[in-house]
Amino acid sequence: MRAWLLSLRSRLSSMFPDPVAPDVSPPPLATRLWQRAPGPLLAMPVLVLLLVGFLAPLILVVTYSFMPPHTFSLTQAPTLDNYRNVFSSTYYVSFGWSVLLAALTTVLLLLVSWPIAYGLTRSFSKPMVLTLLLVLPLFISENVRLFGWVLTLSNHGVLDGTARALFDVELPMPLYNIPIVLFGMAFIFLPFMLFPMALGISMIPESCREAAYDLGATRLQVLREVEIPLAMPGIAIGSLLTFVLALGSISEAKLLGGQSIIMIAHEIETAFTYAQNWPLGAALATLLILLTAAMVIALLARLDMERLLGRGR
Amino acid sequence: MAPILELVDVHKMFGDFVALERINLEIHDGEFVTIVGPSGSGKTTLIRMLVGMDQPTTGNILLRGERINEIHANQRPTCMVFQSLALFPHRSVGENIEFPLKIRAVPKASRRARAMELLKQLHLPESFYHKGIHQCSGGERQRVALARALAFDPEILFFDEPLSALDYRLRKTLEKELKAIQRSTGKTFVYITHSIEEAMVMSDRIAILRSGRMVQVGTPDEIYHRPRDAFVAQFMGEINRFSVQKASDGTLTDTDTGVRYQAPTRVADADGTALMIRPEQIRLLPEGEHMDNVLSGVLTQSYSLGSRTQYQVSVDGRTVLVELLGRANAGVGDAVRIGWPADSAMLLKA
Structure with missing residues (x-):
């Protein structure tokens, strides 16, 4: 037992050599690396994962976007044909719908989420119950949830069928139009706005609210002058998440919207699958990524996240 | 002379717990009154009712003879300097001081002029106008909080032991300054603290609160030399x-x-x-x-x-x-x- 302990000790000390003790023989390379730069070494797995799983596909997509149309190899002479094709046809309509609906979804969710988030953090007596109700649907696939709405709202669906069977009336069903797409997007992306916003609201010090009232502010003035500015980090993060996710959304328009509008993500999918034109799809995807990045950066620059989050200044 | 603020048999219950029991107190115009009590004596409950953030269970609070029990804090001509100061962290020093004026839609130029006046009165340099709250030291924040309250121009200014977090020397300086400001503005100050020392230095009268009851009210000398009980x-x-x-x-x-x-x-x-x-x-x-x-x-x-x-x-x-x-x-x-x-x-x- 004692011999075993001694050998363990010597093995351990060779793994973690005392930096002060004079080394008789130079330690192996790995040990020296570990001593000199433990940080980069520990970050290695994540770095590899990001390189293989994130950066490589991205580079692949961008490279494909410069390949001749309808080709499947990366070794041809680069060309701008795909971008020419995109700009000369009507893809801007799909881009427009995606941006518009993402923006509308964000605004709609800002308005809907504020009272819920406020109640969740401050007034409701059982906030856990509501939180659970809001989180549970996230365990079900987005498509399944949207199909649920299709079944509910379609002609002879749950609502219409019930009305016909019970009252013999035909209800106009609000399916396959733009408002229902917006509804679907708001429905799917609600948690991404709500929870960051609730976090933002919970960061407002109660004494600031009381002080504002004490200095004569009305409910509305407290909201405008104190609550919204102080909850801004949460509001900003929620808006960013919602907008970016909504910009790339596809199922809502496909399932609930029928063919009434085509979102850009749908066009990309068609190019890659049905049309078998990977370079075109890659060009559209690259443009979408650039558009998203440009909008996010513009928003971040205006919001000054540094100031919002680093309150220590 | 009629008192500016009067508490008549003010009683406050939280469920079965008696937080304040039949409090009677008269505060006169221009007086510096300090309510002193150990923690748990009910002083925070009392000041919250005086400011309008809470209501007595029974009894009346009268401001210049009018009952104000149910009038909410934002409708009362009084205001408070909070224990935490409650400065708005997203606003500059100037914007903090101007807040009560902005609420009343005072034009920007006169707001600014008043803020500058107050900075001067509180011995803060004008350059502080654009400073962020986080760049201010503890003592500077005290002054900003006081300036903001004075900008409101209250009939009575309440203090919920705002000096308790400061170090001894700074506290002593600010106590004297506060007293000087009270004299020069002629306003009624009602101060709450657990520190009798603080009360002795600043107050015209001291009210001593013990487990929800007002034990003794009098000048610092009276209370020191003729305490009512052990x-x-x-x-x-x-x-x-x-x-x-x-x-x-x-x-x-x-x-x-x-x-x-x-x-x-x-x-x-x-x-x-x-x-x-x-x-x-x-x-x-x-x-x-x-x-x-x-x-x-x-x-x-x-x-x-x-x-x-x-x-x-x-x-x-x-x-x-x-x-x-x-x-x-x-x-x-x-x-x-x-x-x-x-x-x-x-x-x-x-």
């Missing part, structure tokens, strides 16, 4: 306390040691069972001198308090505090005689 006397500073029983001949017998004391001629409470003497009223007696009350003991400790020296004298296994200007001739370990004139002691209800 609690107030002890709250007002270090004091020696002997439990006594009154004999039929008027003399007092110590219930622990059986020693007899000569009673003070003027007694606030005839049924008093606590004989209390401040350390500075007791003297070390030289050989041969006699006094109404004399005890023998051993000097066990001495502490220098700067201009004064405090001694601990062990008498019959009990420690008696004696405080002298300068130093005594005796040293630690010496046998000493201590004494006090009967009338410098107080006989109070325990």
Whole structure:
């Protein structure tokens, strides 16, 4: 037992050599690396994962976007044909719908989420119950949830069928139009706005609210002058998440919207699958990524996240 | 003159718990009144009602004779400097000070002018106008919070022990400044604190709160020299306390040691069972001198308090505090005689 302990000790000390003790023989390379730069070494797995799983596909997509149309190899002479094709046809309509609906979804969710988030953090007596109700649907696939709405709202669906069977009336069903797409997007992306916003609201010090009232502010003035500015980090993060996710959304328009509008993500999918034109799809995807990045950066620059989050200044 | 603020039988319950019991208090225009109590005495509950963030269960709060119980904080012409100061972290110093004016839609130029005036009055440089709250030190934030409250131009300014988080020296400076500002503005200040020292320095009158009851109200001198009971006397500073029983001949017998004391001629409470003497009223007696009350003991400790020296004298296994200007001739370990004139002691209800 004692011999075993001694050998363990010597093995351990060779793994973690005392930096002060004079080394008789130079330690192996790995040990020296570990001593000199433990940080980069520990970050290695994540770095590899990001390189293989994130950066490589991205580079692949961008490279494909410069390949001749309808080709499947990366070794041809680069060309701008795909971008020419995109700009000369009507893809801007799909881009427009995606941006518009993402923006509308964000605004709609800002308005809907504020009272819920406020109640969740401050007034409701059982906030856990509501939180659970809001989180549970996230365990079900987005498509399944949207199909649920299709079944509910379609002609002879749950609502219409019930009305016909019970009252013999035909209800106009609000399916396959733009408002229902917006509804679907708001429905799917609600948690991404709500929870960051609730976090933002919970960061407002109660004494600031009381002080504002004490200095004569009305409910509305407290909201405008104190609550919204102080909850801004949460509001900003929620808006960013919602907008970016909504910009790339596809199922809502496909399932609930029928063919009434085509979102850009749908066009990309068609190019890659049905049309078998990977370079075109890659060009559209690259443009979408650039558009998203440009909008996010513009928003971040205006919001000054540094100031919002680093309150220590 | 009619009081500016009057509390009439104010009673506050939280469920079955009595937080405040029949509080009566009158505060006059231009007065600096401090409500003092240990933590849990109900002072925060009281100030929240005075400001309008809470309501009494029964009783009335009258502002210039009008009942204001149910009037919400944002409708009252009073305001408060919070314990946490509650400055708006997302606004600059200038915007913080201008906040109450902005609420009243005062034009920007006059808002700014008033903010500059207040910065000057509170000894803050004008360059602070654009500073962020996080760039200010503790003392500077105090001044900004006070400036913001003064910008509101309240009829009564309440303070919820805003100085408690500061270090000793800064607190002393700000206490005096606050008193000076109160004098120069002529406003009514109502201050809440757990520190009797703070109350003594600043106040015209002090109200002492103990477990939801107003024990005594009076000027600092009155309360110091004529405390109503043993609690107030002890709250007002270090004091020696002997439990006594009154004999039929008027003399007092110590219930622990059986020693007899000569009673003070003027007694606030005839049924008093606590004989209390401040350390500075007791003297070390030289050989041969006699006094109404004399005890023998051993000097066990001495502490220098700067201009004064405090001694601990062990008498019959009990420690008696004696405080002298300068130093005594005796040293630690010496046998000493201590004494006090009967009338410098107080006989109070325990």
